[in-house]
Amino acid sequence: MIFEPYALFAQILFVLVPFYLYQMFWLDKPYRFSRYRFAVMASCGALSMLLCMSLPVISYSEHYYDLRQIPFIVASLYGGYGVMAFLYVVSAVYRLWLGGSGVMLSLAVTSGACLLLYAAIPRFYALTPIRKILLSAGISIVTAAGVILYTFRKLQAPLESEVLFSSGFFAFVYVLASWIIVYLIETARRNASFRQALLLSEKMKVVSEIAASVSHEIRNPLTTTMGFLKLLSKTTDPQKQQYYVDIATEEIKRAQHIITNYLTFAKREDEAPVRLQAAEELGYVTAVMEPYAQMNQVELRSKLEPCWVEGSRHDFRQCFINLVKNAIEAVPQTGFVEIRCLMQRGAVVISIEDNGVGMDPEQIKHIGTPYYSSKMAQEGTGLGMLIVLNMVDLMKGRLDICSTPGKGTKFTITLPACEPQPEIRQTG
Incomplete structure (x- = not known):
């Protein structure tokens, strides 16, 4: 059994790739990329899986052990049945292309994960973040346990300290990485939700300020117009009456101008000086x-x-x-x-x-x-x-x-x- 420590760290990096891409293209811009949800989730998961399969952590008797199931599980849980089916096909085709006697083990483990995911996906989004983390970690534990049992029983791997340590450490990292990636995604989703709430709050604040500003500015010409109308009712001089009417009309026009400016606030063109x-x-x-x-x-x-x-x-x-x-x-x-x-x-x-x-x-x-x-x-x-x-x-x-x-x-x-x-x- 050949254990490659550097490959393990590289695989962890490969697993984190979909998280960052998911956050970049989905969480921060949900409205812009909503129609591409399937493509984003499927592409992120497939990229991570292919990278993991290309650089296995452990090689033993033409069997390759890596963290490919983590992006498969996580992307399927968040993307749904369509993403799960797509990733299953990608994984199977690439593993067949790699060849070796471990093809059947790979297909069996992935098929078992599909059965668990089939039951978990409908309930996943209704769960709390903690339960989502526990569910994904649980599926990872079952998957890792199946791989290790197959290795010792079917392949008759020797119960040596090096083999036991490599297998145990691989299983530990397998489950831990699954727990971390779901935790990071849920944290990012929560932060994105907070940002959306903050943006909405800021927009409402701007609307409130604009409304207050409009009422403040409209009050001035209305007060002036009211004053001149009162003066108009107290005089019989035609010249003064016309003067008061002209001023009141000008103030009404000013109020109309203020309203027009605020209605076109976002596209307002400043008057030429x-x-x-x-x-x-x-x-x-x-x-x-x-x-x-x-x-x-x-x-x-x-x-x-x-x-x-x-x-x-x-x-x-x-x-x-x-x-x-x-x-x-x-x-x-x-x-x-x-x-x-x-x-x-x-x-x-x-x-x-x-x-x-x-x-x-x-x-x-x-x-x-x-x-x-x-x-x-x-x-x-x-x-x-x-x-x-x-x-x-x-x-x-x-x-x-x-x-x-x-x-x-x-x-x-x-x-x-x-x-x-x-x-x-x-x-x-």
Whole structure:
């Protein structure tokens, strides 16, 4: 009896091949490879079996002992009857091609394993991981015992210490390898299940954040529209009525634009940047937020110099509406919010200043964190400032915050200036 220790370690490696391939092509990508389940399991099992049969651990009287039954058992249990039949044919054909007097032993052992697998496969997936490990190990024990008994009784192998040690060690590794491979597969399946659950949880979290962000952004134009409709009901001046209707209509369009952006969130194409007259855009923001300021008894001031920047008109307006709204809500009654815009050292500097409650360094540190807000519970989501930071980043600007608790806050946004929009002259 010739025992090859190096071949045993190689066989263990061959047995692990289907585990890694199974994890790579099946567990981590179940939806992508679901239609190829049979091909993946059958190919992994066949590859491992052929490698094991090509490098036997023990050779004795034209009989070759290897770990081929382990991938056969494991792949059949996880792949089903079709995989079992395919691997049986592959094993039989290759063993016949190798030749020798051990062909009948190989076919007998594989056929016996098939009978055990035929009874075990229907119940296998319903078992707990521990029971799956015990079942596969049990089938391996029966198979290994059959091989050893045949060796000593039919081939009349001598009961020498070397033969006994080689046979015993082979049987031990046989069962241990079967136990380990099923344990690794079950661990990988459990980890894959955890990953899927985590991905689902993350997706639900994103959906929740988007829903909260939509409600936050829609609330601003709806509040503005409500304010102008109230003003509309209190005036009989046709010019003012038309002005209020125009502003309310513009805010409804802005709400529609927000909804469209979120509905196409995954495929959203950013607006092409245009040249904006910052003072005019901030004048629009002031007009939009004036009713909200009056409702909160806050004086809204503005000092705007003509300046030009480049960016998305919608994002620019949305950014400063959020800042002004936050400032108004932070101011106690009879306070003020002041909007300034001026050119300074070749840049456009826009500031929003209030004499409200202010913020401490810890609150400033968390600005822009989703669901963190310095407002009272249930009154803020922190998503408005996230949009502000995103706009500043897109326009390659800088945001500075200066705040003192009890005295107020000043947000200063510095944006690159651009050349004014050339006037289009009509001739004729």
